[in-house]
Amino acid sequence: MTEPFGFDRFQREKVATTVRVPSSKSGIEAINEWRMFPVAHRDTHDAPLQLTNLARELPFLVNWLETALLGNAAVAARLLVSEIDAASRPHVGHPDHWRLLIPFAEYLDFLYLFERKVTSLAAGDALLLEPGTISSSGHFGAEQGIHLVLDFPREWSPNGLLPVTELSLCGRRPFGHSQTQALQRISYLASPTNFDRIFDLLCMLPFDFDLDLESPFDFASEIAGTTQIPELCERAHFLREVLVGCRMSKLVIA
Amino acid sequence: MMRRYSYLSNSSRGKLSPNHDVQSSAAPEQVAEFLQPLSGSRIVARFDGPTSKLVEQLAARCAAPVDVLADSVGDWAIDCLWRRGHPVAGSLQSLKDIGLPSLADLIEKQFRLDDLQYIRLFTTQSCGFVRPHRDWQPEAPKFSRYHMPVITHQGCANSEGSTLYRMAPGEIWYLDGSKPHSGICTARSKRVHVVLDFDPQSNILAPLRQPRPEDHRQALSKREGRLGLEQLAAIQQLSELITSRNLLHVLDTLGALHFDYEASSDAVYEWLDDIAVAANDRKVCSRAAALRRSYLG
Numbered sequence: 001m002t003e004p005f006g007f008d009r010f011q012r013e014k015v016a017t018t019v020r021v022p023s024s025k026s027g028i029e030a031i032n033e034w035r036m037f038p039v040a041h042r043d044t045h046d047a048p049l050q051l052t053n054l055a056r057e058l059p060f061l062v063n064w065l066e067t068a069l070l071g072n073a074a075v076a077a078r079l080l081v082s083e084i085d086a087a088s089r090p091h092v093g094h095p096d097h098w099r100l101l102i103p104f105a106e107y108l109d110f111l112y113l114f115e116r117k118v119t120s121l122a123a124g125d126a127l128l129l130e131p132g133t134i135s136s137s138g139h140f141g142a143e144q145g146i147h148l149v150l151d152f153p154r155e156w157s158p159n160g161l162l163p164v165t166e167l168s169l170c171g172r173r174p175f176g177h178s179q180t181q182a183l184q185r186i187s188y189l190a191s192p193t194n195f196d197r198i199f200d201l202l203c204m205l206p207f208d209f210d211l212d213l214e215s216p217f218d219f220a221s222e223i224a225g226t227t228q229i230p231e232l233c234e235r236a237h238f239l240r241e242v243l244v245g246c247r248m249s250k251l252v253i254a
Numbered sequence: 255m256m257r258r259y260s261y262l263s264n265s266s267r268g269k270l271s272p273n274h275d276v277q278s279s280a281a282p283e284q285v286a287e288f289l290q291p292l293s294g295s296r297i298v299a300r301f302d303g304p305t306s307k308l309v310e311q312l313a314a315r316c317a318a319p320v321d322v323l324a325d326s327v328g329d330w331a332i333d334c335l336w337r338r339g340h341p342v343a344g345s346l347q348s349l350k351d352i353g354l355p356s357l358a359d360l361i362e363k364q365f366r367l368d369d370l371q372y373i374r375l376f377t378t379q380s381c382g383f384v385r386p387h388r389d390w391q392p393e394a395p396k397f398s399r400y401h402m403p404v405i406t407h408q409g410c411a412n413s414e415g416s417t418l419y420r421m422a423p424g425e426i427w428y429l430d431g432s433k434p435h436s437g438i439c440t441a442r443s444k445r446v447h448v449v450l451d452f453d454p455q456s457n458i459l460a461p462l463r464q465p466r467p468e469d470h471r472q473a474l475s476k477r478e479g480r481l482g483l484e485q486l487a488a489i490q491q492l493s494e495l496i497t498s499r500n501l502l503h504v505l506d507t508l509g510a511l512h513f514d515y516e517a518s519s520d521a522v523y524e525w526l527d528d529i530a531v532a533a534n535d536r537k538v539c540s541r542a543a544a545l546r547r548s549y550l551g
Contacts, residue, residue, distance in 0.1 A: 031503070032327070085502045140499050178494045185488035193440050194510030196381065197327065201507050204500035 011060050012104050015146060018057045019081050028242055029091040031200045033083035034139070036149070040065055041076040045153050054079075061148075069160055070100075076151040082110075083145075087138035089203045090213040091243045095132045097151040098158065102126040104148065109141025111170060116212045118170040128158055134213045134244055136203065175209040183219055187226035195232050198223065199239060217244065294430025295414050297468040298459060301364055304404045304423050308356040312404055312446050315354060316377050325549070327506050328382020328439075336373040349373070357448065360402075364426065365461050369453040371397060376437075376447045383438035385509050386413070386519035387549040389431030397451035398458055401427040404448055409441030411475060416518040419473040421447070428458045434520035434550060438513050481515045489525050493532035501541050504529065520550055 019037050027036065039061065040049045055062050065071035075097070090113070093099045103110065106123040113136040114129060121127060129135055131154050139145050152158075183202075190198055202216040217240040224232035315333065335349060335357075346367070349358035361373065390396040403410075403421040411420050414435040421427050429435070429449075439445045452461045459465035481489075489508070496504050508522040523546040530542035 138499065178491075182488075182491035182494035185484070185491050188484040188488040189507070189511055191511075191514050193438070193513050194507055197503065197506045197510045201495070201500055201503040204503050205495065207499050208497045 007060060007064075007104075012146075015058060015061070015079065015104065016144060018054065019079055019146070028239075029088045030086070031089060031203065032086040033081075034086040034088055035081050037079040037081060039077040039079055039148075042074075045073065045075055045156070070150070073152055073156055074100075074150040075153055078149045080147040080149050081144065082137075082139040082147075084139060084142050087200075087204060087207075088136050089200070089239075089243055090134050090136040090206075090216060092132055092134050092245060093129055094151060096154045097131055098154070098156055099129040099133075100126055100150045100152065100158075100161075101129075101137075102148045102150070104146040105143075107139070107141060107143065107145045109139070109143075110145050111138050111140065111207055113137065113206055113213060116210075117167065118172060118207060119167045120170065122168060125164055126161070128161060136206065136213055138204065138207050140207075172206075172208060172210045175205075175211050179209065183223070184226070187223045190223050190227050190229070190232060192229065192231045192235075195220075195224070195235055199236075214244075294433045295412075295419075295435070296428055297425050297470045297473070298400070298428045299364065299426040299462050299464055299466045300424055300468075301360060301402065301426060302424070303360075305356060308360060309405060311354050311356050312375070312448075313444070315352070316375065316379070316444065316446055325387060326382060326384045327509075328378060329380065330376070330378045330382040330384055330437075330439075333375040333377060334372065335375060336370075338371050346373075361448075361450065364402075364463055365400075365450060366463060369398075369455065369461060370450060371453060372449075372451040374449045374451075376401075376449050378439045378445045380442040380444075381439055383510060383513075384436055385505065385549055386434050386436040386512070386522055388434055388551055391551050392432040395432060395454040397431070398453070398455040398461065399429045399431055400450045400452070400461070401429050402448040402450075403427075403446075405444050405446040407441060407443050407445070409443060410437070410439045410445045411513060412437045413513060413519045415520075416516065418475040418477055418513065419470070420475055421473065425468075425473075426462070434518065436509065436512070436519050438510070440513075477516050478514050479516060481517060485515065489529065490532060493529045496529055496533050496535075496538055498535070498537045498541055501526075501530075501538055502545070505545060523550060 019035075037054055038052050039055045039058070040051050042049055049062070049065060051062060061077075065074065065077055071077070080101070101112070103121055103126070106121070108120055111118050111120055112127050114127075114133060119127075186198060199216065199220050202219045205211055205219075206213060206215060217236070220236040220239060221233075224236040335352070335354065336346065346358035346362055349355070349361075361367075389399070401421055403423050403425065406421065406423055408420075411418055412435060413419075414430070414433050450461075455461060459467065489511075492504055492507075505522065505526050508525050511517075512519060512522050523542075526542045527539075527546065530539040533539075
C-alpha cells in the first residue's frame with residue numbers, strides 16, 4: 001500500500017515536520033541520526049493509551065492507535081526517524097513483546113537485518129519480529145525515513161497480518177580470508193578513543209557481507225582482547241550485555 | 255628492508271607509501287613541528303572563573319535537549335542563545351531572560367558587542383566528536399570566532415592541522431575556522447564551550463575589551479607518536495572492508511584515530527581516498543572525494 005494505515009500525503013508530511021530532534025531519544029543502539037520519538041504507551045493491553053506531547057500534535061495517529069484493530073492492540077508506539085548513514089546496532093527487542101516496524105513510505109534504500117537475512121520492504125510490507133529477536137536496520141538513502149514501531153504483548157496473535165513468503169532479500173558478499181585479516185589488523189588501531197567508532201563499523205559489515213548479527217560483538221571482543229587494553233575488553237562486554245544480553249557464545253575477555 | 259610511513263604535513267602526507275626507515279627515530283625538527291604553537295588558533299585573553307554561578311546556569315541550560323550538530327558523532331550539539339537582529343539588538347538582556355545572567359555579564363565585560371553575530375553553546379553530554387573540517391576557506395572568512403571553555407575536562411581535546419591541544423576553563427581562544435580542525439570528548443562527562451562569532455576582523459584582538467595574548471605551548475598535548483608500520487598496514491587493509499554503505503563509519507574510525515597519533519586533521523580524508531582507491535570501487539571513490547570536498551572545501 002502506498003498510503004500506510006490510510007494516512008494521506010499531508011498527514012505523512014505533518015508527521016515529518018512534527019518530529020524534531022530535541023524531543024527525541026537516541027539510545028545506545030543508535031548509529032548517527034537514528035532517533036526514537038515516543039508516541040504512546042499502555043501499562044497493560046486493556047489500559048487507556050497514555051500520550052506524549054508529540055502524540056497530541058498528531059491526532060490522526062492517536063485516532064488510529066485508539067480505533068484500528070492493529071493500533072488498538074499495541075502497548076507502545078514510537079516513531080523512528082532516520083537519515084542517511086544512520087543505523088541501529090544489532091539489538092534485542094523486549095523479551096515479552098512482539099515488535100512491528102511499519103515504514104511510512106517505500107524506502108528502497110532502507111535495509112532490515114534479522115536471522116542472517118537482509119531485506120528491504122516493498123510498499124505495504126511491515127516487518128514483524130518475534131519477542132527477543134535480534135535485529136538491526138540501516139538507512140542508506142538520502143530521503144528521511146519514518147517508521148511507526150509498535151510493541152505488542154507476548155499473548156497477542158498476529159492474525160490480522162498476511163505473511164510475505166517471498167522476501168526481497170539482498171545479496172551479500174562472502175566474508176573471506178582477506179576480510180578476516182583486515183579485521184584482525186584493526187586491533188593495531190583500537191584505543192579507548194575510537195573503540196565505539198570501530199564497533200559501529202563492525203555493526204555495518206553484515207549489511208554487505210555474509211555475517212550474522214552476533215559477529216560485531218564477537219569481532220569487538222576479539223579486537224579488544226588482542227589489544228589487551230582492559231578498558232576495551234570491558235567496553236566490548238558492556239556493549240554485548242546492553243544490546244543483546246550475554247547469551248551469546250565466543251565471549252573473549254582478556 | 256623494513257619501512258615506516260609518515261603523514262607529517264611537510265612530507266608525502268596522505269599517501270600510503272613508505273618514506274622513512276622504521277628503525278630511525280623521528281628527526282628532532284619533525285618532533286618540534288608537532289610542538290609548534292598553533293599557527294591559527296590561540297589564547298587571546300582570560301576571564302575570571304568560570305564562577306560556580308556561571309557553571310550552574312549553563313549546566314541547567316544544557317539539561318534541555320538541543321539540536322544535534324550535523325557532521326558530528328555522538329551528542330555534539332549547538333544551542334543558539336543570541337543572534338544579531340534579536341528583539342533586544344545590541345544588548346544581552348535576552349540572555350538574562352533565559353536564565354543566563356552570569357554569562358551576559360561575562361560577555362559584556364570581555365567583549366565589545368558592535369560586530370557580534372552569534373552567541374552559541376557547543377556542548378556534548380558525553381562522548382562525541384566533530385569530523386575534521388574547515389568552517390570556511392581562508393580567502394572567504396565568515397566570522398572571527400572565539401571559544402570560552404566553561405565546563406571541560408581532561409577527556410576533551412581539539413586538533414588543528416598537526417597539533418592537538420586543550421582549551422582550559424578561564425581561557426578565551428580565537429579559533430581559526432579556515433584551518434582543518436576537529437574536537438573530541440572521550441569521557442562520559444559534559445563539555446560546554448561558549449562560542450561567539452563576530453564579523454571577520456582584520457585584527458583578531460579588536461572585539462576584546464582586555465586582550466591578553468599568551469603563549470599557549472602549555473595547551474599542546476602529546477599523542478602516541480607517529481603511526482607505525484602496523485597501524486598504516488591496518489589502515490590500508492580497511493580497503494577489504496570498505497563499501498559505500500560503511501564508508502562514513504570508516505571515516506569516523508579514522509577521524510577518532512587522529513586524536514591518538516601524530517597526524518594532521520585533514521590526513522584522515524587522504525587515508526580515506528587511499529583506502530577507496532585500493533578498494534577499486536568507483537562508488538566508494540566518488541563518495542570519498544565528495545566527503546573530502548564537503549568537509550574541507
